[in-house]
Amino acid sequence: MDRISSSAKAPWEDESQLVHLLASHTVEAFYMMDVQGRVTYANPAAERMFGWSRQEMLGQVLHDVLHHHHPDGRPFPMDTCPLGKVMSEGRPVQAHEDLFIHRDGSFIPVYCSNAPIFTEGHIMGAALVVHDISARKRAEKSQSEQMRQFQLLTDTLPHLAWISGPDGTCEYTNRPWYEYTGLSMEESRGYGWTRAIHPEDLARVLEHWQRTRNNGEGREAELRLRRASDGAWRWFIARAQPARAADGSILQWIGSCTDIDEQRRASQERLELLRRVQAAHAAAEEANRLKDDFLATVSHELRTPLTAMLGWLQLLRSGRLSEEKRARALETVERNARSQAQVIEDLLDISRIITGKLRLEPGSLDMRNVVEAALESTRPLAETKGVKLELEAPAEPLPMWGDAGRLQQVVWNLLSNAIKFTPQGGRITVHLRPVDGSVELRVTDTGVGISPAFLPHLFERFRQQDSSSRRAHGGLGLGLAIVHHLVELHGGEVSAHSPGTGLGSSFVLHLPREPRPTPPAPRPAPSPQEDAVPPARSELTGLRLLLVEDQEDTREMLRLLLEDHGAQVRAVTSAAEALPCLREWRPDLLLSDIGLPGENGYELLQRIRALPAGEGGLTPAIALTAYARAEDRERALRAGFDMHVPKPIREEELLAVLAAATPRG
Structure with missing residues (x-):
């Protein structure tokens, strides 16, 4: 009872105990100060937080113990401290961040609130609550460091x-x-x-x-x-x-x-390379197909006339043909032989074009005469087929610079092509006229025309609109490629036009009339067949001629031909037989094939030229060969042959060469 009365009589003591009890169980530091800022109370958390015991702090000015200088060492007067102004101004400070000093001198980041204590309207002191935010600051610092490291990384x-x-x-x-x-x-x-x-x-x-x-x-x-x-x-x-x-x-x-720009570019380059490889592969396959088609066509174009020739020759040998049919047989054999010769000439021209060895022999010419000559040479073929040929050209000459023979070949090829693809009753018109320093030649027909799909490939080598075995028209498909190249060599242009299949076609040439600024290649020695006139029999009479030819049929044909013109002929099959015959017999002229078994014609002539003059070392020599390119002719002349005669052999050409080469010629 006395204890209760005592408690009732001493409420402050009870309140103090209650405050102490509450403050002892908080994690925040709690201080109470008088009006001078001296510590009157400190809870256990305050002792733990700053290292000062309660007894050491009681009576001490709290600012002087925990807040007396800045982290950089500068003094921090109490009258400038926001927490100290609570005493002078009587206003509480809430949520204030600051740095307090630990007993060991280190600084502790804190979050605090300070409130004045009033008694009867007068400030009697203040209550300060302090929260240690070191962990939060460390976390913020760590986060800031992480952010700095993240930024550095990025x-x-x-x-x-x-x-x-x-x-x-x-x-x-x-x-x-x-x-x-x-x-x-x-x-x-x-x-x-x-x-x-x-x-x-x-x-x-x-x-x-x-x-x-x-x-x-x-x-x-x-x-x-x-x-x-x-x-x-x-x-x-x-x-x-x-x-x-x-x-x-x-x-x-x-x-x-x-x-990824470089990778993308490289990828695109790889794709482009793949596309080019695929295109090249397709082109190779197409070229291989064209080659097979072309070889089949060559075989056809060679075998077809050969079949006619062999057939008629068998009939001739039978002796059952009348004189009229014998004449027809000989005419057929000759026509088909010339057809084969034309196939070979086209192949040689294409070979020269591919190797870049086809050369012009330019000079002054009249283009009208060139066109008329080509018309006359193709007119019999047109008349046989029932196709009408027309020429529209000015009456006056059309002088220009070019290779007359090659330009006639161009016109002849165009006309032959038009005749081939124009049905009976059709018409071919040749327009020739001067146009602004050039000559325009237009060949228009009413024939089968050209499909739009094939038109871009018309001048390509080995390409034909129909190369199958069912095609209706013969030929190798080389003529227009040769035309295109020859026209370009003259500095001109050629183009083809057709409304479509069955609607006819036209070929247009533009050729400069003046020579190109580059000087023409030196004109080679005239070909022996130019302006050749077959000699009379008496011009070869008594000529001692040594013939070297390994092919029996050709050898016998030449022997009979030459003997028929009065020559004395000894025919051998190899270089080994030729050399002793030449030294013993001493012929006036040597006619030798190049392709011989063992030693070839070049080697034979080399051995002959090594002989003394008295043993035949200076005997005139003529090369006879199926190697008919311009470079083959030049090689034969460089090897020491005086002249070169290509196979197949034409009688008038051979006799003209012999007449020119004989010592009596």
Whole structure:
């Protein structure tokens, strides 16, 4: 009872015990001070937090113990302390961050509140609550350090890095982004980053970014970004990944842009290389097919006349033909032999074109005469087929510079081609006229025409509109390729036109009338067949001629031909037989094939030229060969042969050569 009365009579003591009890169980430091700022109470947490015991602090001015100087050592007077002004001004201080001093001299970051204590309207002191925020500050410092390290990491990446909020607006960009685009972080915030994207890519990129945010899944896209240093647009691949909270919601979007311009270029180059390889492979397959078609055509074009010749020759040998049929047989054999010769000439011309050895022998000419000569040579063929040939040309001459023989070949090929593809009753018109310093030649027919698909390939070698075994027209498909090359050698142009299949066609040539500025190649020695006149029998009478030919049929034919013209002929089959015969018999002339078994004709002539003159070392020699190219002729002359006669042999040409080469010629 006395104890209760005592408690009732001493409420302050009870309140003090209650305050102490409460303050003893808090984690915050709690101080009570009088009006001079001296400590009147400190709880256990205050002792633990700052290292001073309560007894050591009681009666001490708290500011002088815990707050007397700044971290840099400068004094901190109490009258300037925000917490001290509570005593003078009577206003509480809430949520104040500061640094208090531990007993060991270290500073502790704190979060505190100070409130005045009033008694009967007068300030009697203050109550201070202090919370140690060292852990929070360490966490903030750690976070700041992590952010610094993150920024350092992103700034050293070879990628353009960025962070966007959940709504897709940009919040952060790294230094490489700024260095490449020239857009600072502030300029890139929100949707400012879109200024770096190529206008052609922008709509696609924004749509892609919208789909990515809607789906909430990481995606990537290719786009072009402008480089600020030179304005170049380079290809990048942009990647975005969501950073999620524990509940799965998106906190941020983390992304990067990686330069793939070189890889993309290399990829495109690889694709282009693959395309070229595939095209080359297709071209090779096409070339192989064309080669097979061409070889089949060559075989056909050679075998067809050969069949006619062999057939008629068998009939001739039977002796059952009348004189009229014998004449027809000989005419047929000759016509088909000339057809074969033309096939061979075309093949040789194409060979010269491919190897770049086809040369012109230019000079002054009248183009009208060239065209008329070609017309006359093709007119019999046109009349046989029932095709009408017409010429529309000015009456006066058309002088120009060119190779008359090759230009006649051009016109002849065009006319022959037109005759071949023009049905009976059709018409071929040749227009010739001067046009602005050039000559225009137009060959128009009413024939089968040219399909649009084949027109671009018309002048290609070995190409025919129909190369199958069912084709209706013969030929190797070389004539127009030869025309194209010869016209180009003259500095001119040739083109083909046709409305389509069955609607006829026209070929147009434009040839310069003046010579090209480059000097023409030196004119070689005249071909022996030019202006050749078969000699009379008496001119070869008594001529001693040594013939070297390994092919029996050719050897016998030549022997009979030469003996028929009065020559004395000894025929042998090899160089081994020829040399002793020459030294013993001493012929006036040597006629030797080049392709011989054992030693060839070049080697034979080399051995003959090594002999003394008295043993036949200076005997005139004529090369007889199926190697008929211009370079073959030049090689024969360089080897020491006086003349060169190509196979197949024409009688008048051979006799003209013999007449020119004989010592009596």
